Amino acid sequence: MSAFVQYTVQGLAAGGFYALAALGLAVIFGVLGVVNFSHGACYMLGAVAAAVLLDVLHVHFWVALVVVPVLLFLVGVLMERLLIRWLLRLDPLYNFLLTFGLSLILVDVVKRRYGVSGLPYERPSGLQGQLQVGGIGLPTYSVFVCLLSLLVCGLVWLLLTRTRMGMIVRASTEDADRTRALGINVGRWVTPVFGFGIALAGLAGVMAAPFRAITADMGGNFVIILFAVVVIGGLGSILGAVVAGFLVGLVEAYGQAYAPTFAQVAIFVLMAGVVLFRPAGLFGRDETE
Amino acid sequence: MRSRKPAAVLAAAVCGSLALAGCAGGPSAAAGKLSDGKVVIGLLNDQSGVYKDLSGPNSKVAIQMAIDDYKAKYGAKAVAKTIEIVTADHQNKPDIANTKAQEMYDRQNADIILDVPTSSAALAVATVAKARKKLFIDVTAGTTALTGRSCNKYTYAWAYDTAMLAKGTGEAVVKNGGKSWSIVYPDYAFGQDMQKSFTAAVTGAGGTVQQSIATPFPNDNFATFITKAGSTTPQVVGIMAAGGDLINFVKQYNQAGMQSKAQLAVGLMFITDIHSLGVDQFAGTSFTDPWYWNLDAKNKTWADKFLAKTGTRPTFAHAGNYSAAMNYLEAVQGAGTDNADAVIKQLDGKKINDVFLRNGQIRSDHRVVHDVYLAKVKSKDQVTEPWDYEKIVATIPAADAFEPVSAACKM
Secondary structure, eight states, X not given: OHHHHHHHHHHHHHHHHHHHHHHHHHHHXXXXXXXXXXXXXXXXXXXXXXXXXIIIIOOOHHHHHHHHHHHHHHHHHHHIIIIIHHHTTSOHHHHHHHHHHHHHHHHXXXXXXXXXXXXXXXXXXXXXXXXXXXXXXXXXXXXXXXXXXXXXXXXXXXXXHHSHHHHHHHHHHHOHHHHHHTTOOHHHHHHXXXXXXXXXXXXXXXXXXXXXXXOTTHHHHHHHHHHHHHHHHOTTOHHHHHHHHHHHHHHHHHHHHHOGGGHHHHHHHHHXXXXXXXXXXXXXXXXXX | OGGGHHHHHHHHHHHHHHHHHHHHTHHHHHTTOOTTSSEEEEEEEOSSXXXXXXXXXXXXXXXXXXXXXXXXXXXXXXXOOSEEEEEEEOTTOHHHHHHHHHHHHHTSOOSEEEEOOSHHHHHHHHHHHHHHTOEEEEOSOOOGGGGTTTOOTTEEEOSOOHHHHHHHHHHHHHXXXXXXXXXXXXXXXXXXXXXXHHHHHHHHTTXXXXXXXXXXXSOSOOHHHHHHHHTTOOSEEEEOOOHHHHHHHHHHHHHXXXXXXXXXXXXXXXXXHHHHHOHHHHTTOEEEESOOTTSSHHHHHHHHHHHHHHSSOOOHHHHHHHHHHHHHHHHHHHHTSOOHHHHHHHHTTOEEOSSSOSSEEEOTTSBEEOOEEEEEEOOGGGOOSTTOOEEEEXXXXXXXXXXXXXXXXXX
């Protein structure tokens, strides 16, 4: 029983990374219609930025949690302004290829500058060891990741549902043309939304820094699972991305615990199953209607 | 077809006469001549991927150091007056390693190939070396098959193998009281090899392996595997992952608060791993190291030269490449030619004491045995200078460090 609770917490922690990053991916897809393949590279940039800031400027983990997403927001704005924007009118495939190429460049630039064996990161004080909850030892950091990612997802949810800005973004996601017809300048929101999506990937990266190897390649495997998450949740569905993120984390953890050989396959079997029975994903709307 | 026949006859005649001419010129050619007027050393390794830092481009610097030392030692008497290094990136893929090795031997006239990390790639190169009858000294791959069932006359293994790592670390940790083990290993050739070797070493020394846990490869989330490994409250957790996966594992192991509950033993560790994770995360971890830069003054002097050229301290792979290149050139000097069979006669059975090999000897199966070291990662306050990460706990003498010659090796 105690092992089961531990696996669940660990699954939710792994899911927290997926949920945060997938949320960014979903927001970007919703508003811009861009499948951002460079999301994994942006996650990596977040972790590398946290490590470099700590090493060079002694920026503490807690500060990095705020500073790095802001930096990544700016990176996102630049990407959108300089590159993505010019291909928006074309087939979505063009931006997919553009962001794929961009991620290759980002990875190689980091490799060139920082090598391949990774960067050190000191463990943030206060998040080490285990928490004893009802006689069950839970890794403090896993609990922290769960809670923080739930909190951020909740805040984003409030932002999108309770504010005028959120309403505009949601309206643009639903039907950009009709929103324009109502006198809203949809184009003005495109850049900040893209930046925001990248910032979320960066935040996931900072959270990964004390927990995972910080290498140029760390986003490669991550982005593949991320796409599985988004497909399971429904492309462009914000709630879907979050729920599917945690779901995939749990499937991964239970898989590793009870059927290790099938742990990695399980995620993709789940994805195939969802696509088979609900082609638009768990929370996506069927666009063929 | 008929019209081509005279041409074929003519070609055969020309070839025959050339061969005769070659024979006639034979005796003088053997007297201190090189195949194409120079010695070409091929460096085939990972120049861009996960193993770039632990050997990669800096191995070329190490080999160049060997060339410089050779020239300084023999001066005008040097048999090899012109020595070139050619490099290629095998991307850790056996198919690419195979093609690149052929290219090096056939087109670039490489007389020897060095380094080749990644076991599957090394085995591919060994096959090419055998077919081309050219030398191959492997430094960075860990498989025992190179000197076991896949051994051949032209292939040498210079630095280490999985059995040596398991014997060193497994036996020493059990002797120091770490009797019950959980082993976590990546589920592919290297990991399975390590798991078998460690299980044999631990049980052989009187310990028990409570469980062996296979993980996907590559993998970045080890949380559940760590919980599982700790569930039987072992005294030691042995991790057989390498590179980025090893760092993922150790970070999560420490985050889970396992550091205080079970001792960590690492199967294969390079000093670059400790450098990239930070010394306090690894503090107290036991592992076997074939060579350490700060072991004694001799190593340190060499490492200082390396530092001046590269800005970083050498891994055992760098020192191993230096040693392999140097001994190869010495053998060419001794043989007076770069003919592979003549060089092999010089190398076989040779006893070596150099900066990399202590009490080293090239065995009949072409495994180089030498003293290796049981190391413990220092704690942060014990570190006195950058890269000063290891405390050498014991020296394992060459005779005990390696498995005996395998019956599976038939040259």
